[in-house]
Amino acid sequence: MLVGLRERIAAELTATMHGGDLKLERYAGPPGDPGLFGIAPGDPVWRVHGQATGMLTGGFAALMLQSLHPLAMAGVDQHSDFRADPVGRLNGTVRFITTTTFGSSAAAREVIDLVRRIHTRVHGTAPDGRPYRADDPDLLTWVHTAEVRSFLAGHQTYAPRPLRLTPAECDAYYRQAAPVAEALGARNVPRTSLEAERYLARLxxxxxxxxxxxxxxVFLRRFGRTRRERLVVGLLTNASVGLLPDWARTELGIHRPAPVRTGWDRPLATAVGRTLQWGLGPSRIQAAARGRLAGAR
Structure with missing residues (x-):
């Protein structure tokens, strides 16, 4: 029974997160290829982006935080199909992050070029009358910084304590993540935790x-195609609220007392994350990437 349950969890998660096909060829070869940004096992980016609970809660928090930039939100609202096809949108985001983190140089370059081409087609006028472009370097910096800050907060909250990053490793995470944003066209990307917090304060x-x-x-927190999916998403999005800055929760009108966030949301998200991680088992993507990197020896 446990084997069957584990297989069902793995199949459902793979379908929801990756579209049903992990496309391991992106990660497995060519032997010895270091990846576009030279990220390796043990590096902070590898550790943060490989920790499921932190990435799930951090991902939801990133979407909430990013929505607070009126121009970024206008682009999503007017051009994205996230309401009609939220799973497809999720698949694309997961594919980009996993490929640029764990993939070969060619695979990472391919997804970056794809996103850059998409960005050139996303432009318009926000409800406040200001023009926007998805390839605006400053807007790209905002989206990136909100994302990596949220991923790091998720990791530091939900990774087992011995695996959490030291302050120096947190700074290294920002440095290692920055080239991905710059490859998309971002500029003046924060490279330390202090720079990230100062950047948020300026904006x-x-x-x-x-x-x-x-x-x-509201759409995000109610998302789910089945009752089970809605339950899991509800628990994880509740937990993601605790990763947001206090002012962001206030802006979004989310009133969730600190005792609820720490005494209820966090333990439930930890339990959900452990269950999902058990269902997935060891990451096949990371195993393929390790095999590729080992080919250099």
Missing amino acids: RPQLHATPAALDSV
Whole structure:
């Protein structure tokens, strides 16, 4: 019975996160290829992006935080199909992160080029009358910084304590993640935890919840194609609220007391994450990447 349950969890997660096909060829070869950014097992980026609970909660937190930039949210609201095909949107995001982290140089370059081409087609006018472009370097820096800050917060909250990063490793995470954003066209990308927090403080006057942002957060927190999926997403999004800065929760109108976040949301998300990790078993993507890297020896 446990074997059958584990197989069902693995199949459902693979379908939801990766579209049903891990495409291991992106990670397995050519032998010795270091990857586009030279990220290796044990590096902070590898550790953060390989920890399931932190990435799931951090991913939800990133979407909420990113929505507070009116121009970024206008682009998503006017051009994204996240409401009609949220799983497809998720597959694309997961594919980009896993490929740039664990994939070969060619595979990473391919997904970066694809995203850059998509960005050139995303432009328009926000409800406040300001023009926006998805390939705007400053907007790309915002999206990246909100994302990696959230991923790191998820890791530091949900990874087993011995596996959490030291302050120096947190800074190394920002440095190792920055070249991906720069390859997409971002500029002045924060490279330490302090720089990331100062960056958020500088942008704070520009950030607020538009009607589209509030609508997207409601959609996110209610997402799920089945009752079980809605339950899991609800627990994880509740936990992701605890990763947001206090001012971001206030802007989004989320009132979840600290005792609830720490005494209820966090333990439940930890339990859900452990169950999902048990179902998935050892990462086949990371195993393929390790095999490719070992080919250099």
